[in-house]
Amino acid sequence: MSELPLAGLKVLDLSRLLPGGFCSLLLADFGADVIKVEDTGMGDYVRWSPPYYEGADDSTRSALFLSLNRGKRSIRVNLKSEAGKDVLLALVRDADVLLESFRPGVLDRLGVGYDRLRADNPRLVYCAISGYGQDGPLRARSGHDMNYLGLNGLLGLTGERDGPPVQAAGQIADLGGGALMAAVGILVALRERDRSGLGQFVDCSMFDGALSWLAMLAAEMFATGHAPQRGDVGLAGRYSCYRPYECADGYVTLGALEPKFWQAWCEGVGRPDLVTHGFDSPGSESHAVVAEIFAQRTREQWRAFASEHDCCLEPVLGLDEALDSELVRAREMVVELAQPGVTQPVRLLGVPIKLSRTPGDAARAPGPALGEHTDEVLRAAGFTTDQLSELHSAGAIAGTAEGRQGTFMSS
Numbered sequence: 001m002s003e004l005p006l007a008g009l010k011v012l013d014l015s016r017l018l019p020g021g022f023c024s025l026l027l028a029d030f031g032a033d034v035i036k037v038e039d040t041g042m043g044d045y046v047r048w049s050p051p052y053y054e055g056a057d058d059s060t061r062s063a064l065f066l067s068l069n070r071g072k073r074s075i076r077v078n079l080k081s082e083a084g085k086d087v088l089l090a091l092v093r094d095a096d097v098l099l100e101s102f103r104p105g106v107l108d109r110l111g112v113g114y115d116r117l118r119a120d121n122p123r124l125v126y127c128a129i130s131g132y133g134q135d136g137p138l139r140a141r142s143g144h145d146m147n148y149l150g151l152n153g154l155l156g157l158t159g160e161r162d163g164p165p166v167q168a169a170g171q172i173a174d175l176g177g178g179a180l181m182a183a184v185g186i187l188v189a190l191r192e193r194d195r196s197g198l199g200q201f202v203d204c205s206m207f208d209g210a211l212s213w214l215a216m217l218a219a220e221m222f223a224t225g226h227a228p229q230r231g232d233v234g235l236a237g238r239y240s241c242y243r244p245y246e247c248a249d250g251y252v253t254l255g256a257l258e259p260k261f262w263q264a265w266c267e268g269v270g271r272p273d274l275v276t277h278g279f280d281s282p283g284s285e286s287h288a289v290v291a292e293i294f295a296q297r298t299r300e301q302w303r304a305f306a307s308e309h310d311c312c313l314e315p316v317l318g319l320d321e322a323l324d325s326e327l328v329r330a331r332e333m334v335v336e337l338a339q340p341g342v343t344q345p346v347r348l349l350g351v352p353i354k355l356s357r358t359p360g361d362a363a364r365a366p367g368p369a370l371g372e373h374t375d376e377v378l379r380a381a382g383f384t385t386d387q388l389s390e391l392h393s394a395g396a397i398a399g400t401a402e403g404r405q406g407t408f409m410s411s
Contacts, residue, residue, distance in 0.1 A: 004031025005358045009190075012037050012091055013072070015101035016044045018171060019129045019178035019206065021068035024099055026183050028071035029351045029360035032097075035377055036074040036368065037088065040398040043076065043370045044069075056341035059370035059401050067348055069367040070337055075378070076371035076398035083396035085112050090381050092117045092124060097186055101129045104139045114201050124199040125189040129178045133205035145206070148173035152211040161231025161282070177209025231282070240287045241265075241278035244316060245294035252294065252302045255312035268309035269293050335362045340369075370401040 009032040013024040021044070028034040038044055043059065046068065052061040060066065078084035089112065092098060098117065100107060107113040114126045131148060132138035149155035149172060150165075159166035185202035193199055221227050231237045241256045256262040262278040271293065277286035297305070299315040306313040317325065328334055333352070336345035351360035374397055375388055383391070391397045 002358045004361060004364075005355065007031035009033065009097065010095045011035065011097040011099060012088075012095050013099045014107075015099050015129065017046050017101070018068065019174045019182070020099050020101040021046065022175055022179035023127075023129070023182040023186075024072065025068050025070070026179070026353075027097075027186070029362055030353075030355075030358075031361070034072040035091070035373070036069065036072050037091075038074055038076050038370060040076045040078045040084075040371075040395060043074070043401070047370060053339070053342045053346065055343055056339060057369045057400075060339065060341065060367050063346075066337075066339060066346055066367040070348060070362060071365045072368055073373035073377060074368035074371055075374040076401070077374075078396050078398075079107075079110055079112065081394065081396045083391055083394050085110065087378065087383075087391065087397060088112055089117070089120055090383070091377070093120050094381065095121065095124060096190065097125045097127065099127045099129070099182070099186070103142075104128070104130055104134045118199065122198055123193060125186055125193065125202060126199065127182050127186050127189075127202035127204060129182050129204045129206065131205065132207050134203045138207075143206075145171040145173045148177065148207045148210055152207055152214070154210055154214060157214075157217070157228060157230055157233050158236060159230050160237060161229070163231075165230065172213065173206040173210040176213060177211070178204060178206040181209035181212075238281055239278065240280045240282065240284070240290050243282070245291055247294050247302055248296065248298045250299045251316035252299060253314050253316060254294075255314075257312070261311045264309045265311040265313065268305060268311065337363045337366060339366045371399045374399050 006027055009027070011024055011027055011032050011034045013020060013034050014037045015021060015024070024032075024034045024036075036044065042048060044065070047059045047062055047065045049062050049064045051063050053063060053066075054061075077087050079088060105113075108115075114128075117126060118124055128134060130139070131143040132141060146155065146167060152173075154172065155165045155167070158168065182202065182204040185204055189200050189202055217228055217233065235242060235257075237243065239257070241254065241262045244251050244253050254265065256265050256278065259275075259278070263272075263275050266272055266274045266278075271289070274286060274290065277284075280286045294302070302313060303315055322328060323334055331350070333350040334347055335350045336347055339346045346366075348362065351362050353360065378388055378391075378397070379385075388397070392399065
């Protein structure tokens with residue numbers, strides 16, 4: 001197998017939970033050496049989030065933790081101690097990327113913010129994922145995915161016209177606005193570093209990133225002066241030809257936005273008279289007819305219909321059905337990973353980006369125990385056995401955790 005494309009890239013990941021964890025997971029899957037810099041207490045909170053696998057080390061039993069942290073290494077450093085800060089500075093001197101997700105200013109107050117770190121390593125790419133960005137009126141405000149979507153308009157536009165806003169099952173701001181934008185920002189800054197030799201600060205706001213998902217709707221509003229309302233968004237409820245429909249045993253999705261697809265559906269169900277009504281709104285007479293037609297067949301019957309009539313029609317699957325589908329198997333989007341202490345292989349989602357020559361490797365290493373690699377990483381950074389012993393004794397670093405360190409909801 002060819003060398004992974006990010007082999008040799010050293011990433012210090014100080015983040016916790018989902019956005020930073022997913023960002024560094026993408027980098028790890030393509031070969032980056034991602035070192036989770038965790039505190040000497042409970043570490044990354046997601047380690048203690050149920051459900052748990054039986055038999056593994058306490059800090060690697062969480063299915064949620066393992067889903068985000070395969071292929072990484074873990075060290076424990078107390079950044080509130082001077083000796084712990086010196087450890088981080090020593091690691092930064094040889095790092096390519098530092099990723100963090102604290103509120104703006106936290107690392108500055110600890111004395112290890114960007115200005116201090118780049119003094120020791122001008123080539124460092126420093127990426128900070130935050131809710132509302134490093135400046136602005138809400139920089140210090142707490143928040144989660146739904147809060148960001150509420151403030152940037154996306155949540156308010158999602159749902160039926162007379163119904164409440166509808167939360168998505170996936171974390172749009174955390175992943176789409178935070179993790180993915182951060183990964184792109186890091187790779188862009190690294191590419192620029194190839195030219196200039198200098199790193200830079202990557203300010204990644206989950207609010208900003210998710211707002212950018214509304215690019216087409218914002219453009220429409222800027223051009224017309226009309227603010228779209230929930231249920232009146234073209235690709236989120238306005239058109240009869242582009243909606244989910246209830247069928248005899250569940251739901252299906254009709255995405256017949258182009259006239260040729262809508263015509264194929266209308267002719268396939270024997271209703272060519274509906275061809276001119278694809279863009280009618282819910283509540284119209286024609287929409288009621290379409291809904292009635294869908295209700296007469298099962299999901300499987302509609303799946304068979306879509307195989308005969310090219311009209312962008314698919315069933316709405318449960319997660320269990322989706323993960324067991326032929327499509328997911330063909331795309332290798334479920335992988336198995338051997339995890340120490342777990343008797344059966346751990347099943348995880350695969351690598352979503354497919355490279356032809358140097359594909360990512362989701363199974364190259366298991367999720368690390370809390371502090372599993374502290375001494376290993378610090379020895380490679382030049383610390384002697386005596387220095388490591390002193391750091392352990394002073395509480396500046398810690399090794400592998402023994403027993404349960406906390407719960408997910410702890411602060």
